Amino acid sequence: MSISVPIGTYIAVSAVMFLEYAVWGAWAPVLAARLLGPLKMSGKQTGWIYATLPLACIFAPFVTGWLADRWVNAEYILAVAHLIGAVLLFTAARIQNFSRLFVVMLFYSICYAGTLPLANTVLFRHAAADQGKVFIWAPIAWALAGYFLTGWRNLRKGEGDGSDCLKLAAVLSLAMVVASLFAPGTMPKAKEMPIVETLALLKGLDFLVFVVVSFVVAGMMQFYFLGSAQFMMDRGISGRNVPAAMAVAQAAQTVATVFVLWEAALMFFGLPKEQENVLALLGFKWTLTLGAACWLLMYVFYVAVHSRALIVVSQVLHGLAYVMFMIVGQVYVNAVAPVSIQSTAQALIFAATTGVGLFLGTQLAGIVMDQSKSEGKFQWSKIWAVPLAIVLVGTLVLAAIFQGSVPKNESSPPANSKAQIGLTVDRQPS
Template identity: 25%
Template sequence: MNLKLRLTVLSFLQFFVWGAWLITIGVYWFGNKQWSGAEFGAVFSTLGIASIVMPALTGIIADRWVNAEKLYGILHILYGVVLFYLPQVTDPGQFFWVMLLAMVFYMPTISLSNSIAYYILKNNNYDVVKDFPPIRVWGTLGFIAAMWVTNLTGNKASENQFYIAAIFAVLLGLYAFTLPKCPPQNTIPKNATISEKLGLNAFALFKEYKMAVFFLFSMFLGAALQLTNMYGDTFLSDFEKNPQYEDSFVVRYSTIIMSISQISETLFILAIPFFLKRFGIKKVMLISMAAWVMRFTFFAYGTPEGLGLVLIILSCIVYGMAFDFFNISGSLFVETTTDYKIRSSAQGLFMMMTNGFGAVIGSLGSGWIISKYFEDAAGDKMWHEIWLVFALYALVVTVLFAIMFKHKHHPEEVAEVRH
C-alpha cells in the first residue's frame, strides 16, 4: 500500500470514529435519556476541556520523547475502550466524567494525525500544501460515512452509535502501529533552558503579534464550530413538534441532511491550495468567518418545506467553506510558519485554542444563554432567535479580525508560509 493511500485510510478512520456520535449525541441526550439542556452543554464542553491541555501536551511528548504514530495508536485504543463503557452510564453527572475521559484520549489525536501526515509526506518529498488536502478530504468522507451509518441503521438516538465508534477506534489504534516511524524531532541541547527541557518552546509563538491574534481568533471560530455540532441535528429534529412537519423528510433523516455540510467540506478542502496561494491566510480566514454568518442566518429562517428547506440546504453547503477555510487552512498555516522542532507542539496549540478554549466558550456559553433566554414556558428552544444571535456573534468576530490581523500576502510564496 503506497504512503498516500495509507494516510488516506488514517484520515478516513480518524473522523469516522468521531462522526458516528458527535452530531447525533444531542438526539440521544434529549430523546433517549431526556436529560436537561444545561447538562448537555456541560457534557459537550468536555471536547474543549480535554483540548485545553491534551493536544499541547501530546504534541510536546511527540516532539521530544515518543514516536507520534505510537502515541496516536495508544490514544485511540484507550478512546475506544472508554466508548464501550459509555452507554452503561445512567446518570448525567457521571456521563460528563466518562465523556471527559474519552475526549482526553481522542481530542489530541486530531492534531497528531495532522503531524503524522505532514511528517510522512515531507520525509518522502511530497508537497504538503498540494498533497495534504486530497488526503484530508477522506477524513470528511469518513465523518459522512459514520453519520449515514448511524442514521440509516436507526441508531441516531441509541447507544449503538458509541459502540460503532468504539470498534473502529480500536482498529484504528492497531493500524497506527503499522505506519512509518515518526520519531521525535526536538532533541534537548546541553545548554537548554527550563522551557526547552519541558518542551514549552511553542508557547513563545504567543509573543508574536500576528500569531497571537491568529490563535485568539481561532478560539472565537472554535466556539462557532461547537454551536453547529451541538445543536444542528437537534434543531432539525425539533421540527417534529410542529404537526405540519412531524413526518417530513428533514425530521426523519435529519442526520442525512446535516451530512450535506460534510459533503460540502470535501469540495472546499480541495480548493484550499488554490485559495491559500492566491489570497493568503487573512482573506481565506475572512471568507470562513463570513460563511459562518451565512450558516447561522440561513438556519434562522430555515423550515422543512419550500424556501425554508432551500435555506437549510444552503446553510449546510456554506458550512464546508466555513469549516475548511478556517480549520484546514489554519493547520497548514501553523505547520508551514513554525520551526520543524516545535511543529507537533504548535499544532497542539492550534488545537488547544480551537477545540479547547473555543469549545468550552461555545458549549458552556451557548448552553447557559439558551436555557436562560431562549426557551419558552414549555422548555422548547426558540430556534429562530438562537440562530440570529449566533449569526451576530460571527459577524462581530469577522469585523474585529479584519481590523486586528495584520498580514501582507505575497503571491510568489505559498500563502506566505515560508519566512
C-alpha cells in the same frame, strides 16, 4: 490524481486521517439528540457532556505533543489512545445517568483530544506536499459515518435510544488502532523545550490575532453541534435522517478541500500556476476571513429561514467554513512553526480552538438554549442570533487586522515550496 510521496505512505497517512475524523463524526453531530431526547437531559447538562472534549483539548494535546516532539513516536501514542478510547465509548453507550456519562466521556475525551494534533503531525511529516489530498479524507470520513448511521437507523426503522452513534465510534476507534500501527514511523525531533518555543510565537501580533480570533469563532461551532440536530427535528426533519442531512456539510467540505488546497485546482479556469488553488489565490488572510464569513451566513440562514430544504442546503456553508477556517488555520500554524515544534504548535491551536474555544462555547450554548426555551420548545431564532453576532465580530477583526504573513525561518520549508502548496502568502490581495 498524482501524488508526490510513495503510494504506500499516502495510503497509510490517509487511513490515519480518515479514521481520526470518522470516529469524531460518528457521534459528535447526533449525540445531542440522544441526550436531549431519550435521556431527557437539560441543555446545560448536554452542554457539559459536549464540554468534555474542549476541556480535554486544553491540556491533552500539549501532553501528547510534548511526548511526540521529545520522547515517543506519534503513531504509538495514537494506537494506545484509541484503544483505551474504544473501551470507554462502548461503556458510554450503556450509561443513561448524567454524572456517570460525564466522567466516562471526560476520560474518553482526554484520550481522543491527545490524538488530534498527532494526526496532523503524521501528515505534515510524511506527506506535506500532498496535504490537500490527505486532508480530503477527513470530511469524507465524517460524511460516510453520518450516512452509514442513517442507513443503519433506516434498516432498524428508527434511531432507537441513539446509543448506536457511540458504538459506531468505538468500532472505528479499534480500526484506528490498526491504522496507527501501520502508519509511517514519526520519531521525535525536538532537542529543547518545545512549549517555550511555541509560546514565543505569540509575541508576533499577527499570530496572536489569529489565535484569539480562532478561539472566538471556533467556539461558536458548539452552537452548531449542540443545536443543529434538535433544530432540524423541530423543523420537521425525521430523526433517522438528521445524520444524512448534517453530512451535507462534509460533502461540501470534500469539494472545498480540493479547490482550497489541491495544486492545479484552479488552473482549469485559466489561472496561472502561482494561483493554482483558493489558498494561493487569496492568501491566508482572505481565505480565513471567507471561512469565518461562511459560518456567519449559515447562522443568518438558521435565524431567518424555516424551509427544511434550505436548512439542509445551509449545511454546505459549515463545510466550506471548516475547510477555509479550521483546516487552513492548521496549515497556517504548520507554515509558521519550525519543524522541531510542529506537534506542540498544532497542540496550541487545538487548545485554543477545540479546547478553550469550544469549552466556553459549550457553556454559552447550554445557557442560551436553556434560557431560550418556552413551554418545552426552543426559540431557535434567539438561540442562533448569539453565535451570529459573535462570528460577525471575529470576521471583521480578521478582515481589519490580520495579515497572514509567514516569517521565514531555517527550520521550516520556504513558503512557496512544494511541501507547503499554496502558501505564497507574500502576495496578499489588497
